[in-house]
Amino acid sequence: MLAYFLRRLVGIVPTVVLVSMFVFALQQMLPGDPALALAGEERDPESIAYIREKYHLNEPIWVQYGYWMGGVLKGDLGISLRTNIPVTELLVQKLPVTIQLALMAIAIALLIGIPMGVLSALKRGTPLDWLANVTALSGLSIPNFWLGVLLILLVSVKLGWLPASGYESPFDDPVQNLKTMIMPAFVLGTAIAATMMRHTRSAMLEVLRSDYVRTARAKGVRERFVILRHAFRNALIPVVTIGTLQLGELLAGAVLTEQVFTIPGFGKQIVDAVFNRDYAVVQGVVLCSSLAFILLNLVADMAYFFLNPRIRA
Amino acid sequence: MTRKLSLAVAAGMMLIGSAASAETLRIGLADDPDVLDPDQSRTFVGRIVYTALCDKLVDIDPDLNFVPQLATAWEWSDGGKTLTMKLRDGVTFHDGEKFDAAAVKANIERSKTLPESRRKSEVKSIDTVDVVDPLTVRFNLKAPDATLLATLSDRAGMMVSPKAAAEAGAGLGAKLVCSGPFKFVERVQQDRIVLEKFPAHWNAANIHFDQVIYRTIPDSTVRLANLQAGDLDMLERLSPPDIATVKADSKLQVVDVVGLGYQGITINNNNGERSKTPLGQDPRVRKALELSIDRAALNQVVFDGAHLPGNQFVSPQSQFYNQAIPVPARDVAKAKALLKEAGAEGFSFEMQFPNNPDMTRAAQVIQAMAAEAGFDVKLRATEFATMLKEQSAGNYQATEVGWSGRVDPDGNIHAFATCKGGINDTKYCNPEVDKLLDAARQTNDVAERKKLYASAIEILDRERPIIYLYHPKWIWALSSKLQGYKPYPDAMIRLEGMKKAS
Numbered sequence: 001m002l003a004y005f006l007r008r009l010v011g012i013v014p015t016v017v018l019v020s021m022f023v024f025a026l027q028q029m030l031p032g033d034p035a036l037a038l039a040g041e042e043r044d045p046e047s048i049a050y051i052r053e054k055y056h057l058n059e060p061i062w063v064q065y066g067y068w069m070g071g072v073l074k075g076d077l078g079i080s081l082r083t084n085i086p087v088t089e090l091l092v093q094k095l096p097v098t099i100q101l102a103l104m105a106i107a108i109a110l111l112i113g114i115p116m117g118v119l120s121a122l123k124r125g126t127p128l129d130w131l132a133n134v135t136a137l138s139g140l141s142i143p144n145f146w147l148g149v150l151l152i153l154l155v156s157v158k159l160g161w162l163p164a165s166g167y168e169s170p171f172d173d174p175v176q177n178l179k180t181m182i183m184p185a186f187v188l189g190t191a192i193a194a195t196m197m198r199h200t201r202s203a204m205l206e207v208l209r210s211d212y213v214r215t216a217r218a219k220g221v222r223e224r225f226v227i228l229r230h231a232f233r234n235a236l237i238p239v240v241t242i243g244t245l246q247l248g249e250l251l252a253g254a255v256l257t258e259q260v261f262t263i264p265g266f267g268k269q270i271v272d273a274v275f276n277r278d279y280a281v282v283q284g285v286v287l288c289s290s291l292a293f294i295l296l297n298l299v300a301d302m303a304y305f306f307l308n309p310r311i312r313a
Numbered sequence: 314m315t316r317k318l319s320l321a322v323a324a325g326m327m328l329i330g331s332a333a334s335a336e337t338l339r340i341g342l343a344d345d346p347d348v349l350d351p352d353q354s355r356t357f358v359g360r361i362v363y364t365a366l367c368d369k370l371v372d373i374d375p376d377l378n379f380v381p382q383l384a385t386a387w388e389w390s391d392g393g394k395t396l397t398m399k400l401r402d403g404v405t406f407h408d409g410e411k412f413d414a415a416a417v418k419a420n421i422e423r424s425k426t427l428p429e430s431r432r433k434s435e436v437k438s439i440d441t442v443d444v445v446d447p448l449t450v451r452f453n454l455k456a457p458d459a460t461l462l463a464t465l466s467d468r469a470g471m472m473v474s475p476k477a478a479a480e481a482g483a484g485l486g487a488k489l490v491c492s493g494p495f496k497f498v499e500r501v502q503q504d505r506i507v508l509e510k511f512p513a514h515w516n517a518a519n520i521h522f523d524q525v526i527y528r529t530i531p532d533s534t535v536r537l538a539n540l541q542a543g544d545l546d547m548l549e550r551l552s553p554p555d556i557a558t559v560k561a562d563s564k565l566q567v568v569d570v571v572g573l574g575y576q577g578i579t580i581n582n583n584n585g586e587r588s589k590t591p592l593g594q595d596p597r598v599r600k601a602l603e604l605s606i607d608r609a610a611l612n613q614v615v616f617d618g619a620h621l622p623g624n625q626f627v628s629p630q631s632q633f634y635n636q637a638i639p640v641p642a643r644d645v646a647k648a649k650a651l652l653k654e655a656g657a658e659g660f661s662f663e664m665q666f667p668n669n670p671d672m673t674r675a676a677q678v679i680q681a682m683a684a685e686a687g688f689d690v691k692l693r694a695t696e697f698a699t700m701l702k703e704q705s706a707g708n709y710q711a712t713e714v715g716w717s718g719r720v721d722p723d724g725n726i727h728a729f730a731t732c733k734g735g736i737n738d739t740k741y742c743n744p745e746v747d748k749l750l751d752a753a754r755q756t757n758d759v760a761e762r763k764k765l766y767a768s769a770i771e772i773l774d775r776e777r778p779i780i781y782l783y784h785p786k787w788i789w790a791l792s793s794k795l796q797g798y799k800p801y802p803d804a805m806i807r808l809e810g811m812k813k814a815s
Contacts, residue, residue: 031702039355042431042434042735042736043735044431046434082347083348084353085487093501164542166504259531262528264503268503
């Protein structure tokens with residue numbers, strides 16, 4: 001098992017390199033010209049020429065990639081063309097925000113989605129099941145953006161309970177941090193909870209019909225034990241898969257939710273960077289979030305080992 | 314008399330009172346500023362932040378007259394080729410360095426020579442700068458430049474500490490050191506910029522806030538929600554449909570002013586193959602397009618009447634507006650007749666526009682109006698950076714686009730309409746217009762400039778490389794507790810004299 005995971009870890013390197021090449025190439029296909037986008041309204045030819053020269057925009061794409069990769073190997077991800085701030089500094093600023101938001105959202109999703117899924121599977125066909133399904137469907141259908149704006153109008157403007165938006169570092173002011181993060185995490189979390197609930201429900205239903213559950217029951221194992229120990233544990237496998245994918249997606253930035261609540265995470269960063277043709281920033285953020293995604297999948301694979309004895313063998 | 318006196322005393326006491334308690338002003342911006350270095354930056358919101366951070370040599374008043382800031386007096390000589398400025402005494406930069414004539418010289422040289430400088434073309438007319446004495450500086454120009462004071466009332470006239478600039482080089486933007494009423498504290502990109510009061514500022518008595526926080530909130534609904542929830546004290550660029558909401562709220566107020574810029578339709582006249590259409594080649598077709606558009610209706614339908622219809626590169630409120638050529642009324646019959654005369658009935662062309670909601674709606678209204686006169690307008694929504702590239706490459710027939718505007722009228726037209734203008738994407742070229750616009754640049758005599766611009770406007774109105782449609786208003790929403798905010802056409806938020814009522 002150890003050898004397997006070591007092999008997987010080594011495999012990360014070529015994957016990340018491939019992703020970075022792919023993103024680099026895609027960016028070059030974007031119409032528009034970074035030098036023009038950066039030169040400002042006056043588009044002074046002298047500044048355009050200078051920007052092209054300084055950032056090697058005149059060179060062929062593989063040479064540009066070489067410059068970038070050379071920097072990465074030295075731990076230098078380049079600087080933002082727009083603000084002159086080093087990309088590594090941006091990542092250090094935004095990564096904790098993104099991780100916190102992602103973890104809070106996933107926690108909310110798990111806390112709501114899994115119990116609801118288990119309950120509605122156990123009480124299949126009852127009004128409770130029906131209610132859970134309707135709630136989940138509406139959670140899936142309401143756009144984050146809209147729910148966010150509605151929440152701000154209700155909770156912040158009408159009731160004045162929470163700040164409408166903004167971000168405070170948990171190290172400066174943990175209470176204010178929670179106050180500003182709870183609404184965006186809730187908006188993201190409820191949407192994911194709906195997916196979680198649906199998957200937990202169908203996985204539970206399937207497991208409950210399986211032979212080993214029937215055997216367990218036949219052996220006279222207590223019902224609570226059957227459900228928790230035999231059924232739920234196995235039903236968790238697809239839920240882990242979905243949860244990991246969702247978490248990975250969250251780590252790439254929740255564009256609309258970040259926009260509504262003005263949370264300075266990856267999502268806002270990458271959208272602004274794309275519109276400004278700020279290549280180094282796009283490249284840095286994608287590198288970081290793809291790395292996170294790959295690592296998460298590795299963690300998920302490890303979780304399968306512990307959840308399911310059949311995989312372990 | 315005694316009553317007046319006691320009122321003045323009371324007002325004075327209130328000033329002292331508000332200065333004693335720690336006061337924070339929170340302003341919502343629609344975009345995130347770029348690099349905070351006046352020589353390198355290019356964004357509008359960046360200039361708003363500079364207004365608190367950096368003093369300029371001269372400022373403008375709300376009527377666009379030049380008023381002293383770091384320069385207390387100035388004089389032109391040598392036929393407009395020399396500008397001599399007297400500087401304010403006792404001014405220090407945020408790092409404690411002294412501001413003097415040598416600092417001015419160093420700043421202008423930085424704008425001219427820093428490789429990253431985006432101010433080079435603005436200060437091109439300055440040949441050398443002489444330090445006459447510590448408080449007198451002389452600009453020697455290559456040729457007379459009537460736009461220089463306007464230039465010095467914006468980023469090129471902002472003075473940074475020469476010591477900090479020499480140490481940081483192009484990296485000054487990480488911690489900008491100027492001499493303005495507030496100094497830099499911290500910045501979290503795409504979130505906030507925090508400044509604190511600079512107690513040694515020469516005008517500190519007029520500053521009633523200890524801290525200013527600029528927060529970036531791109532979505533206009535969310536920006537307004539933050540103001541309504543009390544998380545902001547004011548915001549810039551209120552969306553016109555929200556004006557009624559804000560006016561109905563007793564806790565909020567709306568302030569607006571007509572800006573310096575314009576929105577219009579830029580038509581490819583002479584820039585490559587795609588200009589070879591009746592629209593690009595025949596002024597009658599362009600006139601027909603203009604006559605098909607009802608500017609007042611466009612403004613009403615798309616912007617709830619918030620903006621000011623116009624037909625020249627300066628707004629009807631400008632002293633340089635040519636009153637003899639008023640905004641034309643819609644005349645569909647005449648537009649049809651012109652199209653027929655030009656043999657272009659049912660003429661079809663493509664108009665690109667930036668893909669944001671306002672511009673999209675405006676483009677659709679233009680399309681519908683032009684259709685009634687017999688134009689078939691194909692709309693193409695384009696992302697902004699791409700649109701600019703297409704436009705400068707000549708790969709367009711018409712663009713719905715605007716210009717943010719400059720204090721001096723030259724900044725609204727010279728680069729667009731002269732044959733070699735840097736942003737003349739229409740490639741319109743008329744030596745007569747060049748001559749007039751060049752001459753207007755070289756005289757400081759306002760009456761003379763008015764005449765020159767009037768003549769240029771006459772020709773441009775006949776040939777219409779750009780059809781000007783309206784002049785956007787700048788609209789702010791403020792907490793009603795906030796007092797003393799004066800709107801300026803350059804849309805900068807000047808903090809002097811502003812205060813919060815308790």
